[in-house]
Amino acid sequence: MALLQRRLADFAAARGWEPYHTPKNLAAALSVEASELVEIFQWLTPEQSARVMEAPESAHRVTDEVADVLAYLLQFCEVLGIDVLDALAAKIERNELRFPVPGTSTPNRHSSE
Amino acid sequence: MALLQRRLADFAAARGWEPYHTPKNLAAALSVEASELVEIFQWLTPEQSARVMEAPESAHRVTDEVADVLAYLLQFCEVLGIDVLDALAAKIERNELRFPVPGTSTPNRHSSE
Amino acid sequence: MALLQRRLADFAAARGWEPYHTPKNLAAALSVEASELVEIFQWLTPEQSARVMEAPESAHRVTDEVADVLAYLLQFCEVLGIDVLDALAAKIERNELRFPVPGTSTPNRHSSE
Amino acid sequence: MALLQRRLADFAAARGWEPYHTPKNLAAALSVEASELVEIFQWLTPEQSARVMEAPESAHRVTDEVADVLAYLLQFCEVLGIDVLDALAAKIERNELRFPVPGTSTPNRHSSE
Numbered sequence: 001m002a003l004l005q006r007r008l009a010d011f012a013a014a015r016g017w018e019p020y021h022t023p024k025n026l027a028a029a030l031s032v033e034a035s036e037l038v039e040i041f042q043w044l045t046p047e048q049s050a051r052v053m054e055a056p057e058s059a060h061r062v063t064d065e066v067a068d069v070l071a072y073l074l075q076f077c078e079v080l081g082i083d084v085l086d087a088l089a090a091k092i093e094r095n096e097l098r099f100p101v102p103g104t105s106t107p108n109r110h111s112s113e
Numbered sequence: 114m115a116l117l118q119r120r121l122a123d124f125a126a127a128r129g130w131e132p133y134h135t136p137k138n139l140a141a142a143l144s145v146e147a148s149e150l151v152e153i154f155q156w157l158t159p160e161q162s163a164r165v166m167e168a169p170e171s172a173h174r175v176t177d178e179v180a181d182v183l184a185y186l187l188q189f190c191e192v193l194g195i196d197v198l199d200a201l202a203a204k205i206e207r208n209e210l211r212f213p214v215p216g217t218s219t220p221n222r223h224s225s226e
Numbered sequence: 227m228a229l230l231q232r233r234l235a236d237f238a239a240a241r242g243w244e245p246y247h248t249p250k251n252l253a254a255a256l257s258v259e260a261s262e263l264v265e266i267f268q269w270l271t272p273e274q275s276a277r278v279m280e281a282p283e284s285a286h287r288v289t290d291e292v293a294d295v296l297a298y299l300l301q302f303c304e305v306l307g308i309d310v311l312d313a314l315a316a317k318i319e320r321n322e323l324r325f326p327v328p329g330t331s332t333p334n335r336h337s338s339e
Numbered sequence: 340m341a342l343l344q345r346r347l348a349d350f351a352a353a354r355g356w357e358p359y360h361t362p363k364n365l366a367a368a369l370s371v372e373a374s375e376l377v378e379i380f381q382w383l384t385p386e387q388s389a390r391v392m393e394a395p396e397s398a399h400r401v402t403d404e405v406a407d408v409l410a411y412l413l414q415f416c417e418v419l420g421i422d423v424l425d426a427l428a429a430k431i432e433r434n435e436l437r438f439p440v441p442g443t444s445t446p447n448r449h450s451s452e
Contacts, residue, residue, distance in 0.1 A: 011205065015216045020185055020382045023175075024154040024162035028254060028381045030182070031151045031261075034144035035374030037189075038264075041137040042367045043359045046271070049137035053193050063195055066186065069143070070197055073182055076150075080166050082176055084183055088117050088196065091180035092191050101127045106133035107139075133269045139369060141268045146260030146373075155254045156246045159384070227340055230427050230433065237431065240440045249401075250380040250388035256408070257377045260370035263345035263415075267363040276359055279419050288362075292412065293430035295369070299408055302376075307394050308402055310409055314343050317406035318344055327353045 001085070005074045012075065021080040030072035033107055118187040118200070125188065133198055143185035150178040228313070231245055231300040236299065256298035263291040340423070345414040350415065362419055369411035376404040 010016055040061055041049050053059040077084045125131055153163050153174055166172040190197045238244055266287055279285040280319050303310045348406050351357055379400055392398040416423045 004141055004205065006144065007205055010115040011198060011208065012138060015212060016215075020163050020377060022159040022164055024157055024159055025145070025381055027150045027154050028377055030379045031144065031147035031257065032161055032374050032381060034147040034182075035257075036141070036369045037140045038144045039371045041140050042364055044137055046135040049135050050192075052136055053195070061195065062120065062193065063200045066190060066195055069147075069173075069182075069186055070201045071204065073179065073186070074201075077179060079163075080175065082166070082179055084179055085114060085117065087176045087180040088183045088187075091184065091362055092117065092120055095124065140262055140267055144370065145261050145265045145268060148370075151254055152258045155251055157259060216277045227424060229430065230424065233431055239436065241438060242441075248388050250383055251394065253373070253380050253433060258395055260366070260373040260408075261367045264370045267366050268367045270363055272361040272363055275361050276418075279361055279421070280414040288419065289426045290430065292416060292421055292423055293426040295373075295408075295412055296427045297430065299405065299412070300427075302396035305372055305389075306401065308392070308405055310405055311340060311343065313402045313406040314409045314413075318343065318346055318405065319411065321350065326356060328355075 001074070004079055007077050020065060021062055023076060026072055026076040027081065030069060030076060033065060036104055037069065038064070040065065041054050051091040057063055114187070118191055121184055121188050122191050128211055134188060136189060137186055138193065139189040143182060143189060146178060146181040146185055150175070150182065153178065227300070232303055233299055237303050247301060247305055249302060249332050251304065252298055252302040256302060257295040258293060259298055263288070263295065266291065278330060340413070344417055347410055347414050348417050360413060360414060360418055365411055365415040365418065369408060369415060372404060372407040372411055376401070376408065380405065 013019055024057065040058060044052070052062055067093065076082075125134055153165065153171060157165070165175055186197065189195075190200075238247055266284060268279065270278070278288055299310065302308075351360055379391065379397060383391070391401055412423065415421075
């Protein structure tokens with residue numbers, strides 16, 4: 001992923017796109033791509049949405065939008081110096097405390113035992 | 114990243130959240146998180162947006178939203194069996210053909226020389 | 227609606243918010259509010275989504291987000307001088323030609339008879 | 340506006356689109372259209388964004404997206420029985436209390452005087 005992030009940065013630099021790549025603009029572009037993914041699903045039932053990879057045309061479209069979302073996410077993180085994998089690991093740890101598995105001993109319960 | 118993707122899948126399974134995690138719902142959740150990132154920047158000038166990591170509070174908020182976007186992106190790809198790094202690598206290659214670097218020999222120019 | 231549009235413009239002017247209300251920022255704010263509406267529905271089944279006005283709390287939340295979307299839409303149109311009702315009337319007319327009612331004589335069919 | 344809302348409802352009914360028009364789907368469609376508006380502005384400077392109605396092509400595109408946003412907003416409100424103008428009037432009143440004009444006597448100040 002670090003390699004892809006580098007290729008994206010080089011790609012933008014080679015084309016002189018860096019002045020456009022403010023964090024504000026990249027966040028907007030990310031949300032636009034995420035909405036293009038939503039658009040594919042907007043009139044589908046939950047069941048139809050689960051079969052979207054079966055037709056080559058919609059499979060290609062979904063894969064393409066997913067790539068665009070990751071591309072802008074990595075470029076956003078690049079310009080702000082954020083390590084997105086670190087950010088996600090930290091978030092998962094916070095969520096494991098915030099949403100304990102029902103019916104199991106949780107860190108919170110341990111501390112009160 | 115594969116490891117984080119696995120932890121996210123286990124996290125959802127342990128909490129019985131899988132029935133909610135249709136591709137349609139995950140795409141919507143992804144776009145909602147992307148918009149929460151946009152919200153941080155919506156009234157900022159381009160210059161202010163470039164300094165968003167300087168204040169600890171906004172830095173934390175940005176990092177948190179970035180993690181949420183990646184979390185839903187990975188969960189979306191997990192339920193549909195998409196390799197998001199492969200998807201991005203393929204997209205970068207297509208874009209290198211589609212947006213040739215100005216001033217260099219491009220495949221198109223070669224063919225017309 | 228023209229009256230509400232005026233009140234919104236006066237509201238922003240009285241608070242010195244006009245410099246922030248560029249078309250770009252207002253479009254972003256509109257999309258953020260639309261996503262807050264999506265967020266209410268993101269984990270609901272289609273059936274649950276149809277009953278969202280039955281619980282006072284979710285009814286209030288939906289009504290509030292709908293108001294925010296319209297507020298930013300009107301402010302966006304105000305700063306750009308767009309008459310949104312005219313725009314919608316013109317769009318409906320285009321759509322009536324573009325999506326003819328199945329089983330009726332349509333302008334297209336007339337022209338080929 | 341009530342008339343346009345009626346035409347939109349009749350339009351959808353005549354085409355058998357009502358089963359697709361769940362509140363969940365209409366909220367998603369609304370957010371997709373709002374993002375299409377954002378897309379027009381995503382790489383523009385604030386200054387460029389203020390001149391978007393000067394070129395006929397971008398003026399048409401903006402007007403078209405604005406119409407789509409209002410169309411889905413009205414259809415969303417129709418299926419849930421929400422009066423969007425009432426909702427906005429109520430919201431403006433709440434906001435006038437919440438964001439008092441700087442330098443004026445406000446309801447809060449009155450109560451503490």
